[in-house]
Amino acid sequence: MDPAELHRLAECAKEPIRTPGSIQPHGTLFGVDLSGVISVASENASEWLGHRVGEIGNEELEYAVRTGRAIDPVRITWNDVVSDAIVHRADGLTLVEIEPLPEGDEYARTAVVGAIIRASRATSEAELREIVAADIREITGFDRVMIYQFHDDGHGEVVADERADDLDSYLGLHFPASDIPTQARALYISKIGRTIASTDPTGIPLLALADDPQTIDLSDAELRSVSPYHLQYMRNMGQASTFSLSIVENDRLTGMITCAHRSERRLPVLLRRALEVLAGQIALQLTSMHEINRLQHMVDVRSRRAALLAPLYASDDIHTALLGGVDTVLDLVPADGVLVRIGGTSRMKGEVPPLTAILRVIDRLAGAPFASECLRTDRPDIADLLPGVAGLLIVPLVETGDALVFFRGEVVHDISWLGDPSGGSRPDGLSPRTSFAAWKRTVRDRSDAWGTLIEETSELAHELEIALQRRAEARLAELAMRDALTGLYNRR
């Protein structure tokens, strides 16, 4: 990762998004303490600070507070406006948020049921994304509905993009990890949906009797105000409002669905909740699809490994058994070349650097396992020894100097980014970039990622050791038997 991006990641992660001390301007928030006193209020209702909820004289609101999460939200009238009161507990407070009901089709949420059923019938990830993005756009009426998928290094990729005809496509574009910083991702794991109703940066401050308002935990609040950095980002992107959903697989945020609109738009809370259920359904489907793929792959690898190692017991020549047959170690660990060093004897196949250079590398690593898909950055000293090699995987065997060594050449490819990631206007790189036009960067000096092959190769090495040991034992037993027979023969 480049230094500017590392800096941005670290700085953006400092934004105190759980405790902004303010709410978005379209609603009102009360915090009621255990004794029933309003100890926190947003500035637009600060006259009630220190009063009991009952004194407000709004029975529906009183009911909402009393029933708490049991019935949530409760439809109330607040300042003559039909609103939803949303209730949850945080830090010994009952937080009540009052959201005026937005205009629009109140029954849109029933359409989510259809979307859930259609999603559940999808048989591939690609189909699932397509169905879901189209359905959510139709249901919510947002200008654009995107699905992001996060890669292992935290950067993301737009994998679905349903949009109004006059919008440019973002499909296939990548964006840096700092666009959605770490603390935001952590929060999005527990809070599945969030609304940013406007990019107007003026939040309504919270006032509190005793606490510092900046300590009040708004993690689960619907009205939590939003980081000014992100509001700037949205404005730069031409977004006036968003609604986004988390995709959480096994407690990991693996993706997000973001609805974005060019003017202010927000959805009623019940529709948001229904969409959160849809997001949960999608996450479950993705989890099981990924788990099935993983298990299938594991079974496949195991049976191919067993098939490769079985002939070893009967074979006189281990190296030929591993490298000379129809199936070789390269079928188990796809690479451009391999070196197998067993018992101090090396045999190579495919594109492999000179033996002396490889032995120097093994020596330099002092018997430690090693994996890199970008030697030039990770270990320039080793890259210098192995010209033409971008990816290197070394799994040592028990005997000193013995190892399985796999080589991969450079795979040059282009990645299209969502705007030049270094394109912020401030020298510290913290201001969100202003252009989101596709920005192509060519990736060099890298091989394909080793990924699960690292683990698989060490399992292969382990089973190979066992096979070698059994083979040696069998040989010894055979020799002993031969000696004994010879002894018997001579005695005759």
Ligand code: BLA
């Ligand atoms: C949050 N950044 C977000 C969110 C998204 C993105 C979707 C979640 C909030 C939302 O739903 O809008 C990023 N939005 C995108 C991307 C696309 C999009 C990639 O539409 C692609 C099309 N962001 C920066 C910088 C900082 C930063 C420089 O660019 C920090 C200095 C921060 N982004 C940032 C923060 C949040 C965020 C702090 C959390 C906002 C919150 O929930 O309060």
